Amino acid sequence: MKKNLSLIISLVLIIGVMPQNIPAADGPCQEDYPPAYISLVDDEAGTIPLFSNYIGDNVQKVDGIEYDKSDNTLTLNNVKQNKTLVTNVMGDDFKIKLKGNNELNGILVWGDEYGGNLTITGDGKLVINKNKSQKSSIVMYAEKTQGLLKIEKSARVDMYASKGNPVIDTLWSTNSVTADAIVIEGKTSSEVKVESRQAEVNDIITSKAMSVDSRCYLYKFKKDGKNYGGQEKYDSNGESTGEYIMFEVINDETYGNIGVPVNNLKKIIPADYGYEKVMVDSEQQDEYRNVLIFDNWTYTYQMYHSTEKDKDYGVQNIHYTNGDTGKEEDYYAVYDIVKYGNYGYIAVPVEGMEKLDKLPADFKELLTDPYTLYYYTVGLEKLFINSQGENDTEPTTKGDNPTTKADNPTTKANDQTKAALEKKPERITGIKAAKAKKKTVSITWKKVANASKYQIQYSLSKKFKKAKKFRTKTVTTSKNKYTIKKLIKKKTYYVRIRAINNKTVGQWSKIKKIKVTK
Known part of the structure; x- marks a missing residue:
């Protein structure tokens, strides 16, 4: 049930509650759903699970990367990966500790109504999105949690964004205090202004x-x-x-x-x-x-x-x-x-x-009574914290905490943004299946323009019944491809896919029939 490189929201309908009442969540989520995980993700090369409580993940060891569950800290020690670090429901106390010189394509943090804060600590350096393959360096998908980002005073971080995008972006946060949303304690190459807006929403009950x-x-x-x-x-x-x-x-x-x-x-x-x-x-x-x-x-x-x-x-x-x-x-x-x-x-x-x-x-x-979600951005295309980019000399801005208060968080979300988040995505077409290896099938499909994620369901039942003997599973991805693993040989599986945009769910695709021969 994965979320990777683009905008998505929780794949299940949740009983509507006032999200401001969600308590602090320390440590990774222990439930089967939503599954807690840390992964390195590459659109072409696939996913490397570093930590996961999802049974289908084969956790791998990567040189220079260590995760300590006891203090919920992921250490990066001279890691250079042309991949995006993606975390899901790792809790409000999750930390990335820097040692040596590190490089990543991006960092995505998902809260999924459980908890997804991030603190970057340590005395090493991290360069993010230098090749500008991602829109932003750090994206906090709070998903009705606080989604707070803090970069401590000792950490050196270089961040880049593709043209017209912010280096830091926070979405769907319940935190209404702008000064808490993005806290940068070190010296910065440019003045940091946290811009904010809010949107009033209802949940389906x-x-x-x-x-x-x-x-x-x-x-x-x-x-x-x-x-x-x-x-x-x-x-x-x-x-x-x-x-x-x-x-x-x-x-x-x-x-x-x-x-x-x-x-x-x-x-x-x-x-x-x-x-x-x-x-x-x-x-x-x-x-x-x-x-x-x-x-x-x-x-x-x-x-x-x-x-x-x-x-x-x-x-x-x-x-x-x-x-x-x-x-x-x-x-x-x-x-x-x-x-x-x-x-x-x-x-x-x-x-x-x-x-x-x-x-x-x-x-x-x-529907629930309306409540407010908040959005925060740092609208710079590059930002160096405690460094000057590749030269890594002294930062140019004086003072330890140049993070400033942003515009009033009561600013109304514009109608175009709201309409885009509510537009129903088209039905999935062009589903293809190919055998990848033993008990494994790779499926692809045509992209949908306004889809923020795709939901894939596969089962031994034509009607996708949930009784355990039918092995029905539902997963999500932001890409238009997915590899289904650990299938049962000599069985026929049924697969269907739908696109989701924010909370708006598209129609299920036609069912694809797959025979697992070996």
Whole structure:
């Protein structure tokens, strides 16, 4: 689920909240989503993961680069890479420590509603974007976090921007204090003026719930006279690990079999915890079928209010390929979102509204109250901190902190910018697939003009069902190509792609069918 070299926003719909209330986040995000990572990225050569909590990443060692998770610090020691350093949800205390002379194409920091500040420290030097291959040297994609940048007094940093672009750019920040947004403690080659603007935005209100139609099978276990279901776990090669996530199976009069998680969804070897697998015979294990399980496999429903019934409903816009006609189709499915005890929410299809060509006229989209996001830039095409560029002599500006207060952050965002961020991107076309190596397929597609990112979904299911046996995964990239790895041989995968511009999502592409032969 990667974000690389251009403007993107979170790939999932998040329940609308006032982002100013997001607490400080120290250290990298520990959740499966959003995944924390540090990578070196090159549009041509691909990505080198340096640190990642995403299971699909093969973390590599690069000379001169060390990451210490204990103090959340990445050290660069005489590193010269014609690549961009990209980080995602590494927390508000993330630091880059400089030793010796270093060069990078750029630095991109993503916050993704978790946290993404950056402090550059150390007594070494870093030259960024000298070849001007990127628009800016440092981009802070705060994504509804503070997105603060600080360059400490001892660090030497040379920054370049391509013509007409700022050396430093911060987007979608919840921080309203201009003096805190970009702090440069060292001496600078030019006066640094932090320019700012703001935009008032609303979030779509969504709810997460288990669909009563989304059921799984579980292997049957017993313990202390109670019935349990085990969900078998597999490694990245599709082989069983011998571990299970365990659920107590309850038969509900209304919803049938309900799987209530035990052991906090921890993967365990059942025999170690006293669970006995129920056997039909020596070759076949008995199974619970059609179990609604409360675990991480929930769906997101956009919320609407029916003025006629004075009631809120969850809605999914479903795009799929009709297996009988081969044609692509869209429809709306409407659900009651019901709280089930203390276990979570379930989505129950509303009778007569399971498949609609369009929503009823009285359905009104629910949005959060408006809130403000802030944007900050340093509009210089080059800036030397504690150095004079290649000559690396004494800086020319007196004083330790020439960072000045910017224009009033209450300046309104212009209408053209807002309109550009809301324009729906076109549908993806021209998808091609090529075998890269064993269990790996590289896909490419035609670029979309106003796309800030692309979302790729691949699955063993034609309908991209989320049950774990279908291996459905969703990833993002800013490039019009992606390599899908660790596929299962002799299986057929289905791939679809859509473009996203800010919070506006384009239509899914036609489905590409890929057969993994070896």
